[in-house]
Structures are given as structure tokens and as C-alpha cells.
Amino acid sequence: MDDTKTSPSIDLKGRRILVVDDDRVNLRIIGGILRHEGYEISEAASGEEALEAYAGHRPNLVLLDVIMPGIDGFQTCRSLKKTYGDMSAPVIFITAKSEADDIVMGFDAGGVDYLTKPFRPKEVLARIRTHLSNQLLVEQLSKANAAKDRFLGMCAHDLRNPLSSIRGLAELMNENAVGVLTDEQREIVHTIHGASQSMLQLVNELLDVATIEAGHLKNIEAAKKNTRIEMVNTTANPMIDIDRNKIRQVVDNLISNAVKYSPRGSVITVQVNEDESGAGFSVKDNGPGIPDGERHKLFKDYGRLSTQPTGGEKSTGLGLAICRKIVEAHGGTIGAENMAGHGSEFVVRMPRSK
């Protein structure tokens, strides 16, 4: 076990660990070992205390005893996962060696690992180091990835404007906007137009990657609330004539809305539909639905309803109005229905182009 010393490359000093155990002696032992290692420790003697300490201390890792009076370790873990979703810190359970079932249940409850009593300090430190390192690496990776996306977006953005101008000016010259061209001049202008057009396309494709990745922000928003977005039949490829960016805006708006008004831990379903007359999609949520008598406000400018977002998000009251305008500009329709039971369904349909 001495090879724990061979991985000192990642500095974990100051990482925060929450230790939860109703046994004061255990708390003191583990706390001592971990502090000695340079970690910052907070302690809780029950599940209830743990939830409170977690909210205040925001640990990077939780050591959680299974058997405690009040809410037990499993329940505490589930509660953390439900509240903080994918963003919650990894949980390592503390269990007695004889309780083999606990280990399985611990993984089911969302734990990443377990430690058995009595503790062997080196094992405790090795496991903690592994999970803290993983967590830190994921954190760094997602930061680096975000920086890459920003760079890519910026790059593409700064190339796009000049390219648009070059292409547009060439197009205007070709239309004799600055006088009639000779054959040779026209050929040159054609070349400039063609080259800038293909570069612009390339940059746009690059930028689409960045936009799609920015779309993951939605997923992160959703992950924070532990909301799952389920895609049904979204690989269908209906042939209708649309403004991609604007329809993307509609999809984006509807999904954001669904996330906004859905309770934590619910599922949002996005489905693509197609038939002879047209195509469209629907977004179903588990929110409170549209309050009676407020339907007429739904797609109007600033038409805020009495319903409140479930995660403290903001609403301008413009999102759905903009969706309606875009869909109607495509000759389509947008509507919303409350579903039997709970939630609402937003349906967009656009006619097949003639």
C-alpha cells in the first residue's frame, strides 16, 4: 500500500471532506487522520446534520456512516443526490465488515465506494485520494473544456463577420452594384465569392459544434435539478423547409421552459413527429401544467403566468411569444395542453413545403 506515495502529482491539500458518524470516537479518529493529511474537515453526527453541513460547507467528498439514528446513511445519500444531482460530491459509505448487503445497497443509493470498520488508515487515505483526484480531474477537465468552447466560439465568431462582408461584397459586385464587370473581373469575383462562401460554411460548422456544446449548458441546468431529458424518435429526419437557427431557438426555449417548471428529478420528453402534411415535435414536462384561465396569456409578449420556476430561474415572459412568432413565420402552429394527471405538452407543427 506504500504506492499511495507514488501519486503525489495532484495536490489535494485543502479539499473539503464531510465526515458523518454518530459515533464520536470514530469521528475523532477519522478526522485526525484526514486533517493530518491536509484536508479540511467538517463533521456531522447524524443524517439531518449532514444535510445541513453539506449545504453550508459544500464538501468535495462525503464519508457517510450507514447506521445512524434518525435518517440513515442511505437515505441521506439519496437526499443529497436528489437535491444536488450530478453536481453532488462523491459519497463513500462507512460500514461494518459483516454487513455485506450494505455494500450493494450503498452503491444503489448513489455511493461511489465503501470503507469497512475497523479502519486501516492507509486504506482510508488511498480510497479518499482516488475519489478526490477523480473529482478534481473532472472539475479541471470541464473547466478546460469550457475554455476550449469559448475559444472556439470566439475564433469562429471573429472570422465570420469579415467572411460575411467579403462574400456579400463579392455578391454585390457580381450583381453589377458597382458597375458592369468584364468577363475576367466576373470570373475573379466568382472565385472570391465561392472561396469565402466555403470558408464561411466551414466556420459555421465549427460554430455549430460550439453552439451544440453550449446546448449542453441546458443539460447542466437540467442535471442540477436532476431532470432527465429523454429524446424519442429524434433521429427522424423530416424534409421540411425551415430556418434551422430559428427552429433551434424554439426547441431550446421549450426545453428550457420544461426544465424551469419541472420538479427536481423529473423526466422531460422530446419527440419528433412526421406525416404526409408536415412535421414537428413535442416537449412534455412534469410541471404543474398551465393554470386554468391563463392559457390565453401563454404565447403573448410578457405573458407571465402565476406558475413559478422550481429552481429560482428567471422568466422574461417573452420566450413562448418568440416561439409562436417563429413557428407562425414558418406557416406552422404551436399549442399547449395539460396532460391527464400532471404536466403539460407543447406541440409544434410545420407544414411540408410545396
Added chain:
Amino acid sequence: MNFSGSILLVDDEGHIRKFISLLLRHLGVKRIFEAKNGREALEVYHKERPDLIMLDVNMPLMDGIETLRELKKINPDCVVVMLTSLANRQTIDEAVANGAANYIRKDAPLEEIGRALAETMDTCFEKDVPEPGAPRAPET
């Protein structure tokens, strides 16, 4: 396009001003004013009172949204079309919320830019109805 009014074009990038102003002239717009930033735009607006303002979003000194707010303070009825390069939802929402009449993507094909302009004039100026649709046949 039989738009007899004047247009103020605001963009910090010279090549964009060159491109859009040539396009406007090609579409038959006779009076075009240019400004490099929001502050300049407000000065020109005070002096010339153009009928329509085409306003870039990302500019130094005073950005498009702020300029839009200032313009609306001077004249709540002024017609402003935002020039965007990335149709970012938040920006568009904000522009619409602050009274922009429309938005145009700078990288859109010529006919689309023309169409969006005609559309705006159609809804905002009752007398000067321009011909609807594309100002030209697409090139093959």
C-alpha cells in the same frame, strides 16, 4: 425597393459598414448615414433623424442594447433593426424587450437581408410599402 427614407447604419467594423451600405444603395436607399459606435450613433440621430436605424449588437464604448435604450429615450417610435452576427436568444430577447422592430443576421444571404428589411419597412412604414419578397432572383 421604393423606400424613400433615410437609414443610419451603426457598426464598429468598417467592412460591415461598407458591405451593408453598398447593399442598401443597391436596394435603392438614397440617404445612408454611418456611425462607428453607439455614441456616434446618438449624435448622428440627433442631427439627421433617420427613419430607420440598423444597429450592431457588439460594439465598444456603448453596445447595441444600450444604444437602443438611449435611442428609445430620444424617440420611443424610432424604428431599430438589430444587426447580429450570432443569433443569440438572450440578445434577441433583450433587443425585442427594449423595442427593436426586427433583427438581421449579418451572415444571411443577400436576399434574406433584403427580405427582412422589406418586412420591417412593411410593418413600420405604412406609406412606403416596398415590394415584398427577394429583391433579386438568386444566382445559379
